[in-house]
Amino acid sequence: MLNTLEHEMPVHQGRRSRGTKGQIVSLLRYSPMSALDLASHTGIAGSTVRRHLDVLIRDGIVLQEPVRVSVGRPKFLFSLTESGTQHFPRNYAGLVTRIISQILLLTEDQTSVLAGRSLSNEVYDRVLAQLIDDYKHRIIGNTILERAEQVAQFMYLEGIEYQVRYAVDPDADHERVEMYGLGMLARYEDGLIGRSCELLSELLDARVTLVEEDHQVGTQILTYLIEK
Numbered sequence: 001m002l003n004t005l006e007h008e009m010p011v012h013q014g015r016r017s018r019g020t021k022g023q024i025v026s027l028l029r030y031s032p033m034s035a036l037d038l039a040s041h042t043g044i045a046g047s048t049v050r051r052h053l054d055v056l057i058r059d060g061i062v063l064q065e066p067v068r069v070s071v072g073r074p075k076f077l078f079s080l081t082e083s084g085t086q087h088f089p090r091n092y093a094g095l096v097t098r099i100i101s102q103i104l105l106l107t108e109d110q111t112s113v114l115a116g117r118s119l120s121n122e123v124y125d126r127v128l129a130q131l132i133d134d135y136k137h138r139i140i141g142n143t144i145l146e147r148a149e150q151v152a153q154f155m156y157l158e159g160i161e162y163q164v165r166y167a168v169d170p171d172a173d174h175e176r177v178e179m180y181g182l183g184m185l186a187r188y189e190d191g192l193i194g195r196s197c198e199l200l201s202e203l204l205d206a207r208v209t210l211v212e213e214d215h216q217v218g219t220q221i222l223t224y225l226i227e228k
Contacts, residue, residue: 020044021052025061025084026163027180031221032065032079041180041221043165053078060084095127095159102126128195131158132202139203144177144226151203152179177226178211200224 023042027033035053039046056062061084067075102123106114114122135154141147145166152162163180181196201208204226211223 020048021056023163024049024052024056025080026161027221028062028078028080029085032077034075034077038078041223056084093159094157098127098130098158099123102130124195128199131155131199136203139205144204144206144228147204147206148177148179148226151200179224179226181222181224196222197224200226 020042023044024038027038027041033041035046035050038044038053039049042049053062053064057064057078060081062078063081064076064078067077069075105126106122110122111119135151138154139147139150141150145164148162148164152164155162161181165178165180179200197208197210200206206226206228209225211225
């Protein structure tokens with residue numbers, strides 16, 4: 001994971017901007033995490049994350065549960081309560097409509113030879129191509145960070161969720177940005193991660209790589225590194 005700026009960067013979802021609590025709640029939406037994990041993913045100091053967690057627990061948004069460890073201090077995982085999950089209505093209508101439309105556009109010859117994974121790959125590729133055609137010309141930011149924020153906003157409207165964080169590599173002399181793919185886009189095992197990188201690369205006009213060492217088994221969060 002790259003080092004991050006000390007100041008807090010907002011999380012962009014649709015037309016809303018969220019602060020630290022929003023980042024924490026968005027991450028916990030998909031997987032229970034420790035305070036250390038949350039600090040790593042948000043780039044915010046652990047003590048600051050803990051203070052926000054205390055407030056979220058007090059407000060009934062987040063639940064803290066102990067986890068057994070063989071040695072050392074007890075570990076705690078944080079997750080959303082039922083009340084917390086109600087802050088996130090599912091927004092998959094746009095994406096589902098695109099998928100159904102592409103299925104209906106398949107010819108009889110195509111449906112006769114495609115099945116299972118090959119069929120899903122064909123539909124997936126068609127949907128990504130359509131997303132690129134619909135949005136690429138609308139991404140007009142001057143910096144990678146601005147463009148990443150715009151992509152996150154547009155994709156949220158489609159039911160595809162990203163978080164954006166500015167990242168600093170002390171060994172690099174150019175701009176880098178991290179994007180977290182959440183939920184549907186974070187299925188590490190499905191063989192489609194390369195296509196997700198291609199989608200971001202086309203929309204951002206930048207090089208996109210998956211930070212594989214940041215992937216945690218059992219979570220639904222992936223880290224993409226964006227650089228010009």
